[in-house]
Amino acid sequence: MYSIIADCLEKSFEVKAVDCVSFKVKKGSIFALLGPNGAGKTTLTGILTTLIKPDSGYAEVAGFSIEEKLKVREKIGVVFQEPALDTKLTARENLEFHAMLYGMRKKERDEKILRALKLVGLEKWENVVVEKFSGGMKRKLEMARAFVHDPEVLFLDEPTLGLDVQTRRIMWEYIKALRDEGVTVFMTTHYIDEAENLCDEVAIMDRGKIIKVGKVEDLKSEIGEGAVYVEIDNPQKYTHEFEKLEGVKEVTIGEKFIQITGNVDKILPMIFRVLNGVKVRSIKVKNPDLEDVFLKLTGRRFE
Numbered sequence: 001m002y003s004i005i006a007d008c009l010e011k012s013f014e015v016k017a018v019d020c021v022s023f024k025v026k027k028g029s030i031f032a033l034l035g036p037n038g039a040g041k042t043t044l045t046g047i048l049t050t051l052i053k054p055d056s057g058y059a060e061v062a063g064f065s066i067e068e069k070l071k072v073r074e075k076i077g078v079v080f081q082e083p084a085l086d087t088k089l090t091a092r093e094n095l096e097f098h099a100m101l102y103g104m105r106k107k108e109r110d111e112k113i114l115r116a117l118k119l120v121g122l123e124k125w126e127n128v129v130v131e132k133f134s135g136g137m138k139r140k141l142e143m144a145r146a147f148v149h150d151p152e153v154l155f156l157d158e159p160t161l162g163l164d165v166q167t168r169r170i171m172w173e174y175i176k177a178l179r180d181e182g183v184t185v186f187m188t189t190h191y192i193d194e195a196e197n198l199c200d201e202v203a204i205m206d207r208g209k210i211i212k213v214g215k216v217e218d219l220k221s222e223i224g225e226g227a228v229y230v231e232i233d234n235p236q237k238y239t240h241e242f243e244k245l246e247g248v249k250e251v252t253i254g255e256k257f258i259q260i261t262g263n264v265d266k267i268l269p270m271i272f273r274v275l276n277g278v279k280v281r282s283i284k285v286k287n288p289d290l291e292d293v294f295l296k297l298t299g300r301r302f303e
């Protein structure tokens with residue numbers, strides 16, 4: 001069961017912001033679109049939330065074609081990259097206004113608003129005007145607002161942009177809690193660690209194109225390149241033996257260390273075998289991360 005299906009969506013401004021993008025998002029999962037600034041993430045989010053009309057292609061959200069704007073809008077919640085709260089109103093009034101737009105009656109509104117405020121830990125602040133809120137609190141309130149009307153699919157465009165580490169982690173917990181309630185989450189980010197920690201599947205986007213989609217673990221092991229760094233005496237003695245091992249890409253030696261790159265899962269046991277009986281001062285393993293994946297796929301560093 002998929003909550004989002006995109007088939008060769010395209011949108012051009014002066015540049016091709018979204019270039020034949022296709023993917024599917026499983027119901028009840030967190031899908032992260034990871035890409036550097038200008039990759040096309042906000043434009044793609046705009047298309048899926050029916051705010052931007054694509055030049056071509058097809059997409060379905062919560063079972064409706066994005067051409068059926070009102071049907072889709074009923075089923076989704078959105079947190080935009082740019083804050084969009086009325087700062088003269090209180091937290092509750094902001095949510096109240098939103099709930100009324102969705103046609104909720106008083107009793108339901110009260111219930112849902114309280115639940116949403118609780119989810120993000122703002123229930124004590126419900127009657128405070130938003131201009132008094134910190135950046136993190138505003139972001140939390142926007143999450144609560146996106147969630148008030150029980151959306152099936154939640155769109156979060158860079159939900160933790162500019163937040164401090166601690167608030168970012170709290171936001172991750174909220175996002176996971178929503179997923180665990182069965183909500184499908186489509187989020188964008190340019191933070192590698194956010195994608196690694198949070199999502200069930202990641203799509204790497206660059207220059208309008210999705211260049212890879214999959215589970216983070218699968219993408220990493222497909223790329224496979226990590227490094228093992230061993231501190232030993234006379235490293236040159238072992239260079240040849242390491243070079244012979246299957247799966248080793250490169251061996252670099254220094255005066256007191258040796259670095260072996262390759263698929264860590266594969267080469268590590270063999271490295272231990274070679275080092276059997278050798279006095280090792282320290283051994284460090286660097287597993288590949290999504291940054292390595294991006295580098296491998298694009299030939300550029302992630303910025």
Ligand SMILES: Nc1ncnc2c1ncn2[C@@H]1O[C@H](COP(=O)(O)OP(=O)(O)O)[C@@H](O)[C@H]1O
Pocket residue numbers: 013014015016017035036037038039040041042043044
């Ligand atoms: N309304 C617009 N008019 C002109 N160019 C735009 C507009 N929106 C986005 N772009 C361009 O499209 C590209 C993708 O932008 P965007 O979707 O905002 O990327 P991201 O969210 O990944 O940073 C960029 O080159 C940006 O300048």
Ligand SMILES: [Mg+2]
Pocket residue numbers: 041042043081157158
């Ligand atoms: Mg953006």
